[in-house]
Amino acid sequence: MYEYWLSKWDIIIIDTQFLVPYLLPLPVLIFILIYVVSRIYNIRKPLTRRSLPWLIIVFIPILLVIYGSHLTAPERMGFAVGGGRLVVDVGWWGVPSGKVYNLSDCSLEWINASTTRIRRLGYGTPYIQIGKITLMPQEVEGYGMVTRDAEWILVARCPDATYILGGPGLNPRVIHD
Amino acid sequence: MIKFFLVAFGLPWLLFPVMYLWGVGLWALVMMFTPALGVIAQGEVYRPELRLRDFAAFFYPLAWVAASVAVTALFVPPSGPEAGIRYLLARVVNVPAEEVPRDVVDLIITQNLLVPLLIPFAMLMNTFFAFGEEYGWRGYLTPKLAGRLGWVGASFVVGALWGLWHAPVLLLGHNFFEKFWWPSVPLFMLFCAASSPALTWVYLRHGVWGAAAFHGGVNAFAGTYFLLYPPEPPWLLNPAGVMGTAGWIPLTLYAIWDIRRMQNTGRINADATPPTHHSSR
Numbered sequence: 001m002y003e004y005w006l007s008k009w010d011i012i013i014i015d016t017q018f019l020v021p022y023l024l025p026l027p028v029l030i031f032i033l034i035y036v037v038s039r040i041y042n043i044r045k046p047l048t049r050r051s052l053p054w055l056i057i058v059f060i061p062i063l064l065v066i067y068g069s070h071l072t073a074p075e076r077m078g079f080a081v082g083g084g085r086l087v088v089d090v091g092w093w094g095v096p097s098g099k100v101y102n103l104s105d106c107s108l109e110w111i112n113a114s115t116t117r118i119r120r121l122g123y124g125t126p127y128i129q130i131g132k133i134t135l136m137p138q139e140v141e142g143y144g145m146v147t148r149d150a151e152w153i154l155v156a157r158c159p160d161a162t163y164i165l166g167g168p169g170l171n172p173r174v175i176h177d
Numbered sequence: 178m179i180k181f182f183l184v185a186f187g188l189p190w191l192l193f194p195v196m197y198l199w200g201v202g203l204w205a206l207v208m209m210f211t212p213a214l215g216v217i218a219q220g221e222v223y224r225p226e227l228r229l230r231d232f233a234a235f236f237y238p239l240a241w242v243a244a245s246v247a248v249t250a251l252f253v254p255p256s257g258p259e260a261g262i263r264y265l266l267a268r269v270v271n272v273p274a275e276e277v278p279r280d281v282v283d284l285i286i287t288q289n290l291l292v293p294l295l296i297p298f299a300m301l302m303n304t305f306f307a308f309g310e311e312y313g314w315r316g317y318l319t320p321k322l323a324g325r326l327g328w329v330g331a332s333f334v335v336g337a338l339w340g341l342w343h344a345p346v347l348l349l350g351h352n353f354f355e356k357f358w359w360p361s362v363p364l365f366m367l368f369c370a371a372s373s374p375a376l377t378w379v380y381l382r383h384g385v386w387g388a389a390a391f392h393g394g395v396n397a398f399a400g401t402y403f404l405l406y407p408p409e410p411p412w413l414l415n416p417a418g419v420m421g422t423a424g425w426i427p428l429t430l431y432a433i434w435d436i437r438r439m440q441n442t443g444r445i446n447a448d449a450t451p452p453t454h455h456s457s458r
Contacts, residue, residue, distance in 0.1 A: 025203035029210075036213045036309065040222055061298070121276065134276075 001082030002174035004147075004167030008073035011128065015070070018126040026062060030055070069123060077130075079145070079165050082174045086156055088144070088163055093122030093131035095143045096161065103175060106158040110172045111135060113150050133164040140164065178219065178321060185215035185313055186342060193345040201349050208346065209306050212313020225316060231387035234379050235300045237428075238394035241372070242401055245416055245424025249406055253414065258286050261403035268354055303393030308385070311376070311392055314339050316385040319377055328377055328436050328445070336373025340366030352417040360412065368417050371425040378432035381445050 016023070038046035073092055080087040084103050091097030116138055122131015130145040140155050142162030150166030188211040196204045216222060246255070260274075262285050267274040314335055322331035344362045347353065353361040372395070380388040399416040408415040415421060439445045 021199040022202050024199075025207050029203055029207050032207060032210045032214070033305075036210055036217065036312075039217050040213070040224055040312070042224070061302075121281075 001080060001085075002167075002170055003078065003080040004170065005076055005078035006128075007076050008070060011073060011125075012067060012070050014127045015125045019066070023066070030058065073123075077145070079163075079167070081154060081156075081165070081170075082176075086158065086163070088165070090130065090145060095122075095130060095145060095163075099158075099161075101156075101158045106156045108175070109140070109155040109157075111138060111140070111153045111155060113146075113153050113166060116153065118146055135164065178318070181212075181215035181219040181221075181313065181317065183215075184218040185212045188214065189342065189345045193349075196345065196349055201346050201351060205346055205351070206306050210309030212311075212317075212342075213309045216313050216317045219317075221317065223316065225312070225385035227386050228384070231383040232300060232304065232390045234383050234387040234391040235304060235394040235397070237375075237379065237391055238398050241375075241395065241421075241424050241428055242398050242416070244427050245402055245421045246405055248423045248426075249402075249414060249420045253406065255405040256407065258404040260407040261405065262286065264407040264409065265403060299397045300390070300393065303397045304386070304390045305393075307392035307396065308389035310339075311380070311385050311388040315376055315380040315388040319380065328381070328440070329374060329433050332374040332377040332436075333370050335377075336370035337366045339373065340369030343369070353411045353415065354408065355411070364412055364419070364422075365417060368422045368425075371422045371429055374432040374436065375425065375428045378436055381436065381439065 034046045037043065074090070074097070077090040077092060077095075077097075079089065081103070086099075086101045086103055086106060088095070088099040088101075089097045116135045118129050119134040119136055120129040120131055122129070122133075124130070127148050128145060129147075131143065132141070133144055133146060134141045135153065135155070140162070142155065142157075142164040144164035144166075146153055146164060146166035147168060149168045150170055152171045153164060153166040154170060156163045156165065189208045192204050192208055196202075249255075259282055262282050263274045263277045266277050266281065266285065318338070319328070319331050319335045322334055325331075326334060341362065343351070343365050347361040347365055348357050348359070350356045350358075352365060355361070376388050376391060379391040383390070399421070402416040402421065406414045406420075408418070412418045413420060416424075436445070
């Protein structure tokens with residue numbers, strides 16, 4: 001059986017690794033701000049213990065903007081497939097939680113990730129896409145989550161919904177495990 | 178002025194490959210401080226007075242948004258918030274506009290209705306970042322050129338230069354949504370030239386911080402235009418496009434009239450002595 005579960009903190013940590021190039025301007029920006037203001041207003045030592053609360057006041061809203069959406073994520077999300085069952089438990093951006101299907105009730109299609117590109121409406125960072133996902137050019141549409149390192153993407157057409165799922169190590173053999 | 182131009186125009190182009198690879202994002206805010214860095218490099222630092230009442234200029238650009246909407250309404254009937262939000266959201270998440278779900282659009286409309294609650298925060302943040310630009314464009318370059326060209330002439334020249342300065346981000350799709358679409362540069366030069374007399378007028382009345390508040394207000398309120406008109410085509414129906422530029426005409430005409438009046442009554446000097454809001458060091 002293949003299982004892939006993530007906590008919101010996993011997402012925050014993984015995304016931060018990908019966001020580093022995007023977060024890099026933040027210290028540059030703060031340094032330039034401090035430099036410009038201290039030069040203009042003749043502040044000799046702009047970084048003192050007294051200025052620390054002001055730095056925190058500036059930092060917190062910026063971090064909230066960057067990580068605000070992460071904080072709305074459920075504590076645990078993911079999916080499991082194999083042993084005759086498909087479990088989808090995400091509960092974010094329209095992807096249902098607590099769904100359990102017999103694999104025999106769903107029609108399964110495997111798409112190699114290198115042959116498709118993902119269009120997503122929902123949460124997305126370079127590492128993970130969660131929400132309403134469309135695979136192009138196959139034009140397959142459904143709800144689910146796909147990670148960047150997924151080699152295979154499972155399209156499961158179940159009685160009440162179509163799921164698009166991909167995680168590290170997921171492959172067509174797992175349904176027989 | 179050579180050091181000023183080298184730093185103010187050079188640093189954004191040094192940032193260009195970084196912004197191309199990693200996205201404009203926060204680098205645009207870094208770029209906004211390059212004119213101030215240019216003044217520091219030039220060694221002509223001055224100290225603008227910070228007065229709370231000058232922050233009232235943050236709200237003046239609402240008149241520009243209203244004028245832009247009114248000018249557009251002469252040609253195109255307003256379509257309501259859904260089409261504009263759908264268009265912008267589709268750009269962000271890279272899907273066709275018709276695929277954006279109705280409930281997401283409704284949620285964003287509701288969020289927009291709550292925006293007035295964020296005005297104090299938006300005023301502080303936008304003003305502070307715009308200060309990096311205004312310290313250079315209005316507080317340094319405009320008075321420098323006004324000695325030769327007069328305040329109005331200097332405003333138009335600085336406006337065109339200020340628009341050209343945006344080229345690195347414009348070519349990366351800022352304001353006009355298309356990457357490497359070269360007409361975005363002359364279009365934005367026109368926009369900035371049209372708005373510049375109003376900024377000079379605010380500078381003369383309220384100093385650099387007032388101009389920064391006004392500039393911050395332009396950045397903060399421009400998006401409200403999209404609540405009535407989706408930016409299609411972006412060069413025309415866009416606060417930074419032809420309609421937004423036309424929206425400046427009434428304010429610019431008033432600014433030119435009042436600047437000339439202030440000159441004639443001796444309230445500002447035609448020889449471009451900086452106003453009393455800041456002291457040189």
